Amino acid sequence: MEIQVNSELLDGLVLSLLTREDYYGYAITQEIQKSINISDSTMYPVLKRLKKNDWLTTYDHPYQGRNRRYYQITPAGTEHLQELLGAWRKYKLNIDAIFDQTQIPPLTLGGAD
């Protein structure tokens, strides 16, 4: 079973990627899909939203006679990402604080508990 990634988290993952280097659309999707299970048609609305909020910009670069559109993080995007990272770390701590206290009774051979 899998836990869904919500759209804010997706925003953060893409922005985080872009702090390492500029990526084109297909490469972003591939990279994210290495770790989480999203469909190929999920990325377009995410990138569109990020661009709309001015957290990234795009530029075109010719490749093998056609165009490739590259995505680049903006300073505003970096700021937003840092906020997201802060929120994520807090969230992670809070969830773990609960899960770490889980008590699953240990299995004993042939014995009732």
Add this chain to the structure above:
Amino acid sequence: MANDVTEYLAELKGLLGSLTTQEQDDVMEFYSEYLQDAGVVTRSEVESRLGTHKQLARKVLADYSIKDSQKQARENKSTIKDQKATNKSNVTMIWMVILAIASSPVTIPLALGVLLVLAGAILAVLGVLFAAIVGVLGVGAIALFAIYVGIMMIPGHLAVALFYLGAGVAAIGALLIGVPLALSILSWLIKMTALAISWLYRKITKIQPTVKKEDHHEKVD
């Protein structure tokens, strides 16, 4: 670009007519580039990644509609003309999402559940509409009747006539207040339904990607 891919893209574009030219170009640019980078050649390869051109188009349109509805919800328009436009776009969006859900590979129980919820919401809206119409007609009839009686009473029973006339005018006053109020409530109901649907839609499209990638690495965690 392979024939199948060009065809798919052309078919996709054909379904995006309700978007602005700029939006259409953005979508086409993205997916055209995407498919070329993916190196897919046959239609079934394309569809295994993006779904059919219809499914993809509906997803794109639903996403744009949702954005518009959210934008309008934020801008909080209030004149009657604006309300009508907002209602229309909300209803359009609800319809787009229904189509998107109906055409995506959702499990039948889930799709049925969603459609039933939708049906319930739509019935609620229609119910309110019906009640409002009945109410308006009823009060209107009472107002007219009271005024008629009032006029008839003038020769001879002036005080009583004034009473009836007053009641009639008061009823008309109530109508003038009540009708815009009912319309506002209706608009609000439609807006809430639209927001609920778009929330549902986002949940559903996250629950099931159009294709599960089988060859992922094991997650480290």
